[in-house]
Amino acid sequence: MAMILIGGSCNIVDLPDALAGRIASIVAAEHGVLIGDAPGADTEVQALLVGHGYEHVGVFCAGDEPRNNLGDWAIYTVPPPQGAHGFAIQADKDREMVRRADYGLMIWNGTSPGTVLNVLRLALAEKPCVTYDVANGLVTTIRKVADWRTMLSRADPEIWDLLATRMTPDERLATTLA
Structure with missing residues (x-):
């Protein structure tokens, strides 16, 4: 059974129509699903x-x-580091889901740094990720960091500033080497 990490932006409450078919295929194939607990895309997929x-x-x-x-469903708690604030509270949980996943399926609003950072983490781990970019109406498969950078080329350039504050030094370095 393949494990599929499904996630997305918190402000997405209307999922793309094609996503329902993708979820039905995952169910029919009896793949395992790893999902976060956030409002928005996570809850809509749930x-x-x-x-x-x-x-x-x-x-x-x-x-x-x-x-x-x-x-x-089964609950997996990944406590944040001592003193974590804001996005850092969720970061270790996201990294653990990426570690356990074989593939990713992300629903991105074109601005959410958390979602696009999970796509990067999957690419760095050489785990393919189908990404629904609802802002641009695109569905792409991200396999490597170069694909991820291409996806980000359609986003607001300010996202790089947000990502820089959330990336680990290794993640930041990987984005400059691609």
Whole structure:
């Protein structure tokens, strides 16, 4: 069973129509799903999985209890580092999901640094990621950092400043070598 990390931007509440078919294919193939507990895309995908009555799902959270677990699935808690604030609270959880995944499926609004950083992490781990870029109406498969940079070329240039504050030194270095 392949493990698929599914995630996306918190402000996406209307999923692309094609995504329902992609989720149905994942369910039909009985792949495992790793998903976060955030509002927005995570919760909307959880709702689709509940609609299928799907059980092979693990919900990852940084707190003691997930913010959202619509299917009452297994919970995997990844505590944040001591003193973490803001985005850093979720970063270790995201890295753990990438570590466990074989593939990614991301729904990106064109501005969310957290989602696009997870796409980068998957590329660095040589794990393909299908990315729904809802801002540009594109579906692409990111396999390497060069693909990731191409995807970002369509985004607002200010995203680089946001990413710089969230990347580890190794992630930052990898983006300059591609």
